[in-house]
Amino acid sequence: MSAALALTMGEPSGVGAEITIKAWQRLCASGPAFFYCGSAVLVETTAHALGLDVPVIRISEPVQARAAFDRGLPVMDFPLEDEVTPGAASPSHAGAVINVIETAVRFAMEGQAAGIVTNPIQKHSLHQAGFPHPGHTEFLQALSGPASRAVMMLAGGGLRVVPVTIHEALRSAIDRLTPALIIETGLAAARGLQRDFGIATPRLAVAGLNPHAGENGDMGDEEETIVRPAVAGLRAxxxxAFGPLSPDTMFTARARGSYDAALCLYHDQALIPLKTLAVDEGVNVTLGLPFVRTSPDHGTALDIAGKGIADPGSLIAALRLAATIAAHREATS
Structure with a gap:
């Protein structure tokens, strides 16, 4: 992997700067190399406030990052117009947050970065400022163009999960489920597992929607009218692919060994087992994009921002997985 990874700032009032600093401390000698796209002042003040010794090296272009990485944290500076108060997200930072993501994507699309790793964003603050997308995944899809099909996958603790519907109300998610949507997501997930993880023939376990996968229609007919036709369509x-499986048993240790990824029908059905198994090392991977993208599998953690107790484990796992995927793509392209 010739280029460094681009790490975005995320919500300035959250734990992004803190876990970035701690990740560099752990990875500076071994890599993977990355550079921070965000406020240099934010990183410096965070390090000083927490008593963390991290030299900040300002760079003007991504190519400078690898040579600087073992000496200090490479930072491509995106100044913030307003002051940052840890734990108090503000819509005034939305423009800088969005600009950082757009720039990092451009670096990755142009090959100046091996991929992007995104620190968590505060969606509510962005929406207050007029951000039209439900979250990171949908924004990255829009930036990638109509030929892409972005699919969220969470990985960690020996489990991979892919939600068919993501950031929407549960009632809306259920209403939107169709065999075609499940098939489209399953195909994108399978292609992503092949391309990014080297799994030649991915095995997908498809969850049911209702308790006990509907009990042959006694607890709902969505398994028979939506899920089972989708499984047949994927196999065709x-x-x-196999299922629908009862959601309360498909994530046991024994069951997890029977598939490469679980195709889940709504957000929490996928994320609850993943975060239970790997809360400190889970990684959000976006499959189906023309560039590599991973993220820590946690939010902005406003409640602990500025306290020095944020765990960088998930970010470190995200950086390492992004580097692995980038190297795999490079070797097989």
Whole structure:
């Protein structure tokens, strides 16, 4: 992997700067190399406030990052117009947050960065400022163009999960479920597992929607009218998919060994087991993009921002996985 990874600032009032600093401390000798796209002042003041010894090296272009990485944290500076108060997100920072993401994506699309790793954003603050997308994944999809099909996958603790519906109300998610949507997501997930993880024939376990996968229609008919036709459709297109499975048993240790990824029907059905198994090392991976993107599997943690207790484990896992995926793509391209 020739280029460094671009790490975005995320919500300035959250723990992004703190976990970035701590990640560099752990990775500066071994890599993977990354550079921070965000406020240099934010990093410096955070390090000083927490008593962390991290030299900040300002760079003007991504190519400078690798040579600087073992000496200090490379930072491409995106100044903030307003002061940052830890734990108090503000819509006034939205423009800088969005600009950082757009710039990092451009670096990755142009090959100046091996991929992007995104620190968590505060969606509510962005929406207050007029941000039209439900979250990171949908924004990255828009930036990638109509040929891409972004699919969220969470990985950690020996489990990979792919939610068919993501950031929307549960009632809306259920109403939107169709065989076609499940098939589209399953195909994108299978292609992503092949491209980014080297799994030649991915095996997908498809969750049911209702308790006990509907009990043959006694607890709802969505398994028979939506999920089972989707599984048949995936198999017809050569995907090794099976289900619908009862959601309360498909994530046991024994069951997890029978598939490469679980295709789940709504956000919490996927994220609850993943975060239970890997709360400190889970990684959010966006499959189906023309560039590599991972993220820590946690939010901005406003409640602990500025206290020095944020765990960088998930960010470190995200950086390492992004580097692995980038190297795999480079070797097989």
């Amino acid at each position: 297109q050569g995907i090794d």
